[in-house]
Amino acid sequence: MQQVQSRMEAALDRLLPAAELAPYRLHEAMRYAALGGGKRVRPLLAFAAAEVSDADAGRVEIAAAAVELMHAYSLVHDDLPCMDDDTLRRGKPTCHVEFDEATAMLVGDSLQSLAFQLLAEHPLADDCATQLGMLRTLAAASGSRGMAGGQAIDLAAVGRSITLPELEFMHIHKTGALIRASVVLGALCGRALAAREIAQLDHYAKCVGLAFQVVDDVLDAESSTATLGKTAGKDADQNKPTYVSLLGAARAREFALELRDDAIGALEAFGGRGLRLRELADFIVARQF
Amino acid sequence: MQQVQSRMEAALDRLLPAAELAPYRLHEAMRYAALGGGKRVRPLLAFAAAEVSDADAGRVEIAAAAVELMHAYSLVHDDLPCMDDDTLRRGKPTCHVEFDEATAMLVGDSLQSLAFQLLAEHPLADDCATQLGMLRTLAAASGSRGMAGGQAIDLAAVGRSITLPELEFMHIHKTGALIRASVVLGALCGRALAAREIAQLDHYAKCVGLAFQVVDDVLDAESSTATLGKTAGKDADQNKPTYVSLLGAARAREFALELRDDAIGALEAFGGRGLRLRELADFIVARQF
Numbered sequence: 384m385q386q387v388q389s390r391m392e393a394a395l396d397r398l399l400p401a402a403e404l405a406p407y408r409l410h411e412a413m414r415y416a417a418l419g420g421g422k423r424v425r426p427l428l429a430f431a432a433a434e435v436s437d438a439d440a441g442r443v444e445i446a447a448a449a450v451e452l453m454h455a456y457s458l459v460h461d462d463l464p465c466m467d468d469d470t471l472r473r474g475k476p477t478c479h480v481e482f483d484e485a486t487a488m489l490v491g492d493s494l495q496s497l498a499f500q501l502l503a504e505h506p507l508a509d510d511c512a513t514q515l516g517m518l519r520t521l522a523a524a525s526g527s528r529g530m531a532g533g534q535a536i537d538l539a540a541v542g543r544s545i546t547l548p549e550l551e552f553m554h555i556h557k558t559g560a561l562i563r564a565s566v567v568l569g570a571l572c573g574r575a576l577a578a579r580e581i582a583q584l585d586h587y588a589k590c591v592g593l594a595f596q597v598v599d600d601v602l603d604a605e606s607s608t609a610t611l612g613k614t615a616g617k618d619a620d621q622n623k624p625t626y627v628s629l630l631g632a633a634r635a636r637e638f639a640l641e642l643r644d645d646a647i648g649a650l651e652a653f654g655g656r657g658l659r660l661r662e663l664a665d666f667i668v669a670r671q672f
Numbered sequence: 673m674q675q676v677q678s679r680m681e682a683a684l685d686r687l688l689p690a691a692e693l694a695p696y697r698l699h700e701a702m703r704y705a706a707l708g709g710g711k712r713v714r715p716l717l718a719f720a721a722a723e724v725s726d727a728d729a730g731r732v733e734i735a736a737a738a739v740e741l742m743h744a745y746s747l748v749h750d751d752l753p754c755m756d757d758d759t760l761r762r763g764k765p766t767c768h769v770e771f772d773e774a775t776a777m778l779v780g781d782s783l784q785s786l787a788f789q790l791l792a793e794h795p796l797a798d799d800c801a802t803q804l805g806m807l808r809t810l811a812a813a814s815g816s817r818g819m820a821g822g823q824a825i826d827l828a829a830v831g832r833s834i835t836l837p838e839l840e841f842m843h844i845h846k847t848g849a850l851i852r853a854s855v856v857l858g859a860l861c862g863r864a865l866a867a868r869e870i871a872q873l874d875h876y877a878k879c880v881g882l883a884f885q886v887v888d889d890v891l892d893a894e895s896s897t898a899t900l901g902k903t904a905g906k907d908a909d910q911n912k913p914t915y916v917s918l919l920g921a922a923r924a925r926e927f928a929l930e931l932r933d934d935a936i937g938a939l940e941a942f943g944g945r946g947l948r949l950r951e952l953a954d955f956i957v958a959r960q961f
Contacts, residue, residue: 400816409816409824460781465752465773484754485827488777489820492749495781496815499788503807511800518792518807526785527689527698531778535698538774 384427384666391426391451392418394444398501399452412482412490413497417455420473420612424595424667425450425562429569431659432584436573445505446517446568449498453525454561456494459487461534467617474612495525507572517568524564533557537623545624554596555589562592566660583649587660590646595667597639600625601632602670639668673716673955680715680740681707683733687790701771701779702786706744709762709901713884713956714739714851718858720948721873725862734794735806735857738787742814743850745783748776750823756906763901784814796861806857813853822846826912834913843885844878851881855949872938876949879935884956886928889914890921891959928957 395417400410426447433443462469462477463484470480479487502521508514523529533556540553566588570576576584603618604627618625626635646664650657684706689699715736722732751758751766752773759769768776791810797803812818822845829842855877859865865873892907893916907914915924935953939946 404817406816406821406824406828408828409821413816456781460777463754463777465777486824488749488752488754489816489824489827491781492745492784492814493816493820495784496811496818496820499807500811500815503804503811511804514804515792515800515807518788518804522785522789522792525781526789527695527702527778527782528693529785531782531785532695532698535695535775535778538778539695539697 387427387430388423390440390444391423391447394448395451398445398448399497408482408486409489409493412478412486413493415475415481416459416478416487416490417452417494420475421451421455422670423451425454425565427663428562428565428588428591428660431663432566432569432588433572434659435580435584435653435656436570436576438569438571438573442505442507442572443569445501446507446572447565449501449521450561450565450568452494452498452501453521453530456491456498457530457534457561459494460491463487466534466538467621469614469617471612471614498525509575513571513575517571520564520567520571524560529556529560530558533560540624542622543624547629550624550626550629551593554593558596559589559592562595563588566591580652583652587646587649587664590642590649591664591667594639594642594646594664597626597635597642598668598670600627601635601639603627604632643668676716676719677712679729679733680712680736683737684740687734687737688786697771697775698778698782701767701775702782704764704770705748705767705776705779706741706783709764710740710744711959712740714743714854716952717851717854717877717880717949720952721855721858721877722861723948724869724873724942724945725859725865727858727860727862731794731796731861732858734790735796735861736854738790738810739850739854739857741783741787741790742810742819745780745787746819746823746850748783749780752776755823755827756910758903758906760901760903787814798864802860802864806860809853809856809860813849818845818849819847822849829913831911832913836918839913839915839918840882843882847885848878848881851884852877855880869941872941875938876935876953879931879938880953880956883928883931883935883953886915886924886931887957887959889916890924890928892916893921932957 399414399417402411402414404410429447429450430443458472459478461467462472463479469477471477478490502518507517525531533553536553537557563585566584567581570584630638643664647661650660688703688706691700691703693699718736718739719732747761748767750756751761752768759766767779788807791807796806814820822842825842826846852874855873856870859873919927932953936950939949
C-alpha cells in the first residue's frame with residue numbers, strides 16, 4: 384500500500400502543472416489541494432483491479448491520477464463556505480482558508496478539467512475505443528447522475544429525516560460512483576475483460592464504496608479531530624443523517640462487515656488475481672482513520 | 673444564424689438531463705443556466721467552421737453543445753459572490769440568485785462533466801483517435817492553462833494597473849481558448865484537415881476571440897443594463913482593466929476592426945468554404961448587444 388501511495392504522490396507531482404508556470408497562484412493552490420495527503424483509496428483500488436487484467440502499471444498510474452484529481456476537486460468544492468464550510472482537511476487548512484474562496488473554486492474547476500485531460504492525452508488502452516470508454520466512465524461517475532448529483536442529494540438531506548434506502552442512494556452517488564470508476568478504469572488499462580467480469584468488479588466496487596462510507600460515519604462519530612485530520616463529529620453537529628444515526632454504531636459496524644463479505648464474494652471467479660482487491664476490502668472496513 | 677440558434681436550443685434541451693430526473697433541483701438549475709438565452713457565439717463558430725470540412729450537422733451539434741455547456745458552467749461560477757458577484761445574466765437572475773450558491777456551484781461542476789461526457793459518448797469523427805483529440809482540445813481549453821487560468825489572471829488583475837500585453841494574455845486564456853476550441857472542434861467533425869489548415873483556423877479563431885472581447889469591453893462601457901441583459905458599467909465600477917480603459921473607446925473600436933481583418937485574412941485558402949466564418953467575424957465586431 385505504501386508503495387502505491389508514494390508512487391501516486393510522485394505521479395501527481397509530475398502530472399500537475401508546475402508552480403513555476405503561470406498562473407502561479409492557481410497552480411500552487413492546485414498542488415496544495417492534490418498533493419501531500421490522503422489515503423489514496425481510489426488509486427489503491429485502481430492498482431488492485433489492474434491485477435485482474437494484468438494492466439501495465441504506467442497506464443494504471445495515469446488512470447488512477449485522473450480519478451484522484453477528480454476526488455481532490457470534489458473535496459475542495461465540498462469544503463467551501465457555501466457547502467460544508469470546513470476549515471480542516473488532511474490535517475491542513477482547507478484550500479479556501481489557505482488561499483481564498485475564488486481561488487479554491489478555480490482549483491476545483493481546473494482539477495476536474497485536468498482529470499479528463501490526462502485520460503485523453505496518454506495512451507491508456509490497446510485501442511482508442513476502450514480509451515473513449517474510460518472517458519465516458521469517468522464523466523458519468525462525476526456529473527449530475529454521479530458524484531455531483533450525490534452532493535446535491537446530500538445538501539437536500541441536511542436537517543431532514545431520511546430513510547436507510549435514501550441514505551444508500553445518496554452515498555452510491557456521492558462517493559460510490561467514483562470508487563466504482565476507480566476499479567473499472569484500473570481494470571480497463573489491461574487485457575480486454577468479458578462484460579460479466581466487468582459486472583463482477585463493479586459489484587465488488589459498489590459494496591466496497593458503501594462499506595467505506597459506513598466506516599466513515601462510524602469514525603466521524605467516534606474519533607477525535609486530531610486522529611481524523613478533519614473536523615470530527617461534524618455530521619451530528621450539522622444534524623446530517625448517517626449510518627450511525629440511523630442504525631447505531633454497533634449495527635453500522637456489522638453492516639460494513641456484511642458489505643465486505645458481499646464484495647469479496649463477487650471476486651470468486653478471479654482466483655489469485657483478486658487477492659489485492661480482497662485485501663483492500665479488509666483494510667477499508669478495519670481502518671482506524 | 674437564427675437557424676443555428678434554435679437548433680442549438682433544441683439540442684441542449686435534448687442533451688441536458690430532464691428536470692423530471694433526480695436530483696430534480698440540480699437538473700432544473702442546470703437547465704435554467706444553459707437554456708433560453710445567450711447569443712450562442714461558440715456554436716455559431718463551430719457550425720461555420722464545419723463548412724470548411726463538410727462536417728455532418730448532427731455531429732457538429734454535439735460538439736457545439738459540449739463547448740456551449742462548458743461556457744455556461746463558466747458563467748455560473750463567474751457570477752458567484754466569491755467571483756464577480758453578479759445578479760443578472762441574459763436578462764434573468766443569475767443561477768445562485770434564482771436557486772442558491774451551493775446549487776450554482778454544483779450546476780457548474782455538473783455542466784463541465786456533461787460537456788466531456790457528450791464528446792466521449794457520441795460518435796463525432798470517422799476515427800476514434802480524432803475524437804480523443806477533440807477531448808484533448810476541450811480539456812486543454814478549459815483548464816488552468818486555458819479558460820479557468822484566464823479567470824485566475826483576471827481575478828489577480830482587479831484594481832491593479834496592467835499593460836496591454838498582459839490584458840491580451842488574460843483574454844487569450846479567459847475567453848479565447850474556448851472560442852478557438854469551438855472552431856477547431858467544429859472543423860474536426862468533418863474530413864481530415866492538413867495541419868496548416870488547422871493552424872489557419874486557429875489563427876482566425878484567436879483574432880475573432882480577441883475582437884469579441886474588445887467589443888465586449890466597448891459595449892460594457894457604453895450600453896445600458898437593459899440592452900446588455902447583464903449589469904453594464906461593471907468593469908469601471910470594479911476598477912477592472914479593459915481595452916476601453918487602456919486604449920479609449922475610439923481606438924478600441926479600431927483595434928476590433930483590425931483584428932477582424934486579420935481573422936478574415938487567415939481564411940484566404942478556404943475560398944467559398946470560409947464564407948460563414950467571414951460573416952461571423954463581421955457580425956462579432958458589428959454587434960450591438
